[in-house]
Amino acid sequence: MPNEILIRNVYPADPDLAPQTRPRPTDILVRDGRIAAVEDGIQAPDAEVIEGDRAIAVAGMVDSHRHVWQTAIRGVAADWSLADYVREIRVGYATAYTPEHIYLANLAGALEALDTGVTTLCDFSHLMNSPAHAEAAIQGLTDAGIRGVFCYGFYDVPARERAFASHDDRLRHAEEVAQSFRATAGPLLDFGVALTEFGLVGPDVTDRELAFARRHDALITLHVGTFGSPHGIADLDRRGRLGPDMLHVHANMCGDDELERLVASGGGLSITPETEMQMGMGWPVTNRLIEAGGLPSFGVDIASNIGGDMLTQMRLALQTARAIDNQKVLDQGIVPDRIGLTVRDALRFGTEGGARAMRMGGEIGTLRKGARADIALFATGGLNMMPMGDPVAMLLLESRPGDAVTVLVDGRVVKRDGRMVGVDLAGLREKLDRAFGEIADRVAESRDTAAGSSNAYARVVKRATGTD
Template sequence: MKTLLSGGTVVTLDPAAGDPDRGDVLIEDGVITEVAARIDAPDAEVIDATDRIVLPGLVDTHRHTWQTAFRGIGADWTFAEYLTAVHGTLKPHFRPEDVYLGNLLGRLEALHCGVTTMLDWFHCAQSPAHADAAVAALREAPGRSVFCYGAGWGTGEPVDAEVRRMRAALPDDDGPLGMALGLRGHDETGTALLADELALAADLAIRTSLHTASDGVRRPVAELREHGLLRDTTTHVHGNGLADDELRMLADAGCSVSISPDVEMKMGFGLPETGRMLAAGLRPTLSVDDVPSVGGDLFTTMRTAFAAQRALDGGLRSRDVLEFATVDGARALGLGDRIGSLTPGRAADVILLRADDPTVFPVNDPVGTVVAAGHPGLVDTVLVAGRVVKRDGALVGVDLPALRSRVLESRDRIAAAAGIPLGGGRPEPR
């Protein structure tokens, strides 16, 4: 099967291919085979990309998708209040069905916003059935996903057998649904448990993700290095407060980093460490984190990261930020040779943004426009592995009214059981 994206403003993010002002992209059997100013493919299905910016799909490297039904209720919460409400009060009332619905709606939301690849950092693993429900939802949503299993999160319980069970169910990291391991923080459970989990991940050939930050006193990365626990397969999330030498330790070890600028600033983590990470030799990747607190699209995330760093030193460039959300994110997930740019031989994960929308027209600099003014309303068409999953601004084959109804029932049941007010207010532990 062949598909030709014809006549768009193409941003390949591949230095060898360049960015044609008017270009075509040919896709065969889910793979990009050619990018050129004009391509003759009479046997291909043609998608008219006139007045569209053609980009690689966006990559979110850290999202707690199971919380989607409680969108917006934490807009005024501090991080401590978020922990109290979500993990201490709401989570105990989540059934597997609730996890399924939150993950499905959240993954569809990300896809609707042009996120073709997303790491789902799952820490509502109250039973194997909860984990299975999360995976079922990711399978149903037609995006590329990585299930990052935070098994035993918040406890010191052994998880070896459960993680192995899930790995047997998700053996193919090159397919539409891969697996990673969400590590428990060594500050809570100790370095011995972290060492065991890293060994488990290595045995199962899966990547890992770890929430890492400092209050300015603790030196968590230095401690990890001291114990030989820095891995080039680990993504360190947030990184706020880490010392300059600790950031260099991460870079020297080949680690990747994921920042969540909106959550980090509004919940009191501090400014995102974008510039300091770049200075240390790290390429940040971007993540939404959680939608009870912030919006679920990476356009806003890009803009926040860009503006915050420009306010500090004025040096960050828009192309860097777009690379954070594409090629750098792909590398962090171990998919750097498969996605992230419009390069022949890579999977055809592609988004088409409206360039004729009054909020961005006329598009004089496509990269600058996407980073400084992009928004979900521009996402006209989305392809994952060459399959059209959003066309003319609407997700294909998704019964959103039925899903909305089920999500509302789930939300109302959990909120009533937990005593959480949906109209705002401060959470109280129960």
């Protein structure tokens, strides 16, 4: 007998549906982890029933760029520039984590994502300080029950105690992780690679990381278009290294021609509007990527500074892109007659865009029949949701992250009636509070300011800020 769940009486927020001023609720049938039907009056007498109570049903949102390990140090980057971040996180806090710290951070960070309706994330995990750190990071994501890609970072964190004496050692360990990944990680996780930034290593090192990733058909994610690698896309293209297996991040300093090359290569781009605007990376490139023919995706980026919901990022990206477009008209001495980008565009970018960027297009990020049943229900009973209008507009611009009341991943309920299933929040809070204190106490004594990687970071920052 198939495993069925019937979600009754919900408003689907689907970017392919026309705006509905007065929407009508419908039903969703989930069978064996996939969406079997979205229609009125579904009859499924043997199914588990979830009463939607006129909630908004949306495909689980997809975060295409997050450093989940930074969940354990929330708030430290609130007033930092990107240069501050490099100095304080990359060569500071990153050196102080134990395996237990990264386990707790990844567990809590992934649970937070699920709690807000984010069912898939790309974890750019550049805290592989030791084999135990990698194992703990993977286990944290696995135990949370989130879908995603764990991207093994080759960054050489300048800690005093070094588990890897050379880049060759890191490559050998990454090979071990890749070989054993399916046996150790949960079934919802895939293995990926996070490249070392080009400003920190030479092209020969990058080529070895790329070769390793492509040998394993791994998703490759990398920071580009920031001060460490302002024209990273052009550099890769010049050397024939661009490909559809790449998920680029930021690209603020990249030229329009680079974005066109990225699109032509078939690769994806993750835009993280909140960190990009705060930290001095430049305007988000949403408009420019669309003009180049690309489909944007969005990411939360650093959990040390940003809350874990994707609604905030979609709103910021949408309204910033609208402001950029509107200003072009205002500069002509007239006012805009129409708005270009719509709430449906933003929802598509935050769901289907992320799915395609992570090579999961068609499987997730949609409520279409046959897709994996990653679904979030957002309650509409609050004052902020009265009266009920178009579901997409209400979700994107009126709802709150806390309105996510029920969340399914692969057809399994992970949040029900406003509560995470099987999660000891009080116990997790106590452990995280203790971990934060331990990390803060260890920073000064754990970092190695004389390490080669520490000096490489310093050179990049000085060059970018004009202080060299």
